[in-house]
Amino acid sequence: MEVALFWIFAALMLGFGAAVIFLKSPVSSALSLVVSFLGLAALFLLLDAFFIGIIQVLVYAGAVMVLFLFIIMLLDLKTERARKINLPAMIGGLMVVVGFVALLVKLLPSFDIAKPALARPVNDVASVGMLLFSDYNLPFQVIGVLLLVATVGVVLLSRKELK
Amino acid sequence: MNLSALAMQPEIFLAWTSIIKTLVIVFGIVLPIVSLTVFAERKVCAFIQDRVGPNRVGLPTTILGFKKDIRLLGLGQMIADPIKLLLKENFIPNSVNKFYYYIAPKLAMIPALLVLAVLPFGPNVFFGDIKVPLMVANVDIGILWVFAISSLGVYGIVLAGWASNSKYPFLGGIRSSSQMISYELALGLSVIPVFLIVGTLNMQEIVVWQRENGWMVAPFWPKGFSLEQLLHGDFAAIGASFAAGFSVQRLLIWVPMLISFIVFLIAMFAETNRVPFDLPEAEQELVGGYHTEYSSMGFALFFLGEYAAMAAGSGVIVTLFLGGWSLPFIPDGSATSFFGIPFIPAWGASLLWGLIGMTIFLAKIAAMLFLFIWVRWTLPRFRYDQLMKLGWYFFFELALVNIFITALILALVKF
């Protein structure tokens, strides 16, 4: 059951991930990304990582992508015109992709997939919280500074007239 | 292995009980609530405007040759409205983006129904050793699920506005997305104090906590107070139980809890696009807002989604702040007798108390829905910039500061 669900959601995620790139309309691309995120969240849920899974939905699908869509619609981005294919760039890009995939294909069989997963935390919200505020407190605080800087930056970059 | 043994296997048991619970909740509770709410909306509106409201549609007995219809206070309107919507022509304008136009109403409705999955409709009911929670999914991330799923509801509205390829719907969709993003912050921040106090995100546990320690908005709470005491008129015991439930911390926490409650309530109005935050469908400015170009079933789904979201939102408010299915003197599903009536078995008593809890929960939801309707017919609509200012400059800060106040009280006042 879990294995079947894994394949379904993984296929969903990858398929819509590819659709993000191949679809011509920006709105369709953005929505494909949303579905891809939902597939990813489902994979997290299958691993019993409820907290991360649901945060994935809440933050990425529910907030970030809504803003993306908002901007796409507000700017009224039209369907991309068919671009002229730049042959060297195309070949270069393909080489990178093929090389990357080849590496992955070569590396992945060395892993023992049947190995049992790590011990699963019972209440992952609490354990994530505990870790953040104890062991990982320093990086967590640095993220606080990061958010402050980002806030200042957004005001600096987006305000129509600075005061 | 025979069928009944198979059905009692833990995983299978979970599966079929979940399916039954889902079906009951969607068709037995939500759909009736929605049509009742629509009817109530018209009736309450009429009352507030000093009119009569729909009072004609009842049992159409004249078809059968009787002289008069039976009016039933106009309750037939509940059925007549959906039938009217279903039978209308499903007109699709030429210029719409067909695919998104088609899926948008579904996207608007589904999240509202999914939210209900984590709402505890009643206490845990015990059949012997087997515990059946009266909710679809008893998960530890309960409230996060609510936020995550309800944040997806905006896609339906935004897409409807965009796919209609028409000015007013588009404006409605855009307004909706910015409004929802803005108020989601206040919504999420305002409930953090609740979790600081309770220490869990599990909705059922939040209700159980409130059952024992008092509702979030009501700090004076009897401890060890039972139905028997009330029935026997044992007022000394009742007084003692109130004294036992008293603590300074609870009293101080009352202030941030009220702030939380008010901010959450208002943010919920904004999230469900209700007056005074109904800018996405402001009929005086935008014709019909995002659903201008929809008719028949598409429109009905938006309608259904909006009212289901309202009901679900009410359910969340009730669960978090108003004690969910609990009332101070009503036992929960762990009780083994029902008023001491001898021929009711333990599981029957448990089930009956569970159903009573469910009724209490639905009654509280009804009260919240009444508030929603009352506000709609009382307050004028905000202007767009006022709405944004209110969300970002006031509620956001208030909710943020509120967290610190709560944390301080919890850390400093220990008695």
Add this chain to the structure above:
Amino acid sequence: MIVPYALEISVVCVGIFLLMVDAFLKTDKTTIAWTGVVVLLAIFGLTFALGPMPKGVIPEAFYVLDPTALFFKRFLLLATVLTLILSIDYSPVYQKFVPAAVPQAGLGEFFTLPVFACAGMMFMVSANDFIMIFVALELVTITFYVLVASMRKNQGSLEAGVKYLILGALSTGFLVYGITWLYGITGYTSLDGIQSVLPRVPEQYQPSVLFGLGLVLVALGFKVAAVPFQFWVPDVYQGAPTPVTAYLSVASKAAGFVVLLRVLEPFVTTPTFQVKVFGILTILAAVTLILGNLAAMSQQNLKRLLAYSSIAHAGYLLVAVASLSAPGAKVAIGFYLGGYLLMTFLAFLVLLNVAKVSGGDDIRDFNGLGKRSPVLALALLISMLSLAGLPFTIGFLGKFFIFEAALASGQYVLVVLGAITVACGFYYYLKVVMAMYWQPPAPSATNIQVSPFGQFLIALLVLAIIIFGIFPQPILGALTHL
């Protein structure tokens, strides 16, 4: 006991304090920058009170305060101070390109954000764990995204901001993906943990470790502007506000190199990975040297030229990284970066003052600078000669130490390549000198006035370049414990 990361905390507090001053006090905005300069210098002084701490003493698993970290914290504080001073000089230009409702709007943020970037980079040089590296790196790059794009009425700045953001996000993706591979195989995000596990990694997983490390190297290569991850450098350096360019090319690069050294440490000390990792680094160093220097030769814009020169210098630094097995390599890197700080800030200080008057930063705007402003011309001459690596300047010694380390570890090919590319370097640096002394000034060109403090700073940097070029002992003394 004093908290080990007291320095970073105080820098963050300075940043918040300056933001508050900007928000609530109606002072002249340049006071914000001057306050920042003074307080950061005070913190610079404090670093000498705080000695390095051994690993066991610090309770924090993510943070080390070894001599390397301490040296580079001082380096970064100085770079930030210089950037703030440059920013004050630059503020009239900046104001022209910011949509402002009131005079001096946006300057407060322009002066404050480098302070936060400084805190981020100070965390970076002390980071001992991939989580900390990632978080600190993001703090730094996000600050830089904002700073680079902040001149919103200037197309170049906006373009630079977008390019930096997109490529930066891509490199972040590589970093995180690489970290997951390393974590997946070793079970640690801390570098100490990885070091302890690496010798025991079974044969079948070794390619995967290298794959993960490769992805991390891509991301770090992006930060230090190594070829082939240098695409963003010319456009971003040219478009960004000049002080930000200087800051980006000095501080961000130095912090990137420190992280690179820390990340490589476990791998180059483990025999099974040593050869392959050095192989990768040698190739990186070689292509960076060649491409950086060759591409710089055809540049007509001084900022762009300095961008390519920054790539070329990354190449020389990578030579030292590829020679890490030699004992002097780390000292060479520290010394080189120290020299690079002096020369680059001097070059940008002159560039800024000239561009303010000439209105452009093409090389032809420097035509006849020798007549228009002999002092600035002399300063730029010294900076260019030092960047090129003429003897008796700090640039020469920097290259000398690096080649010494490379010879000691047997990287002969890189030394030969380095020698050839230094010759290329002379060509394009002297192109600027030619323009200053042999080309007639444009008829409209006027003389250039430099503020007294600017003159003082120029003199100070020139003297430092020459003095440390002849007597390197003070800097080397600070570096002996690396």
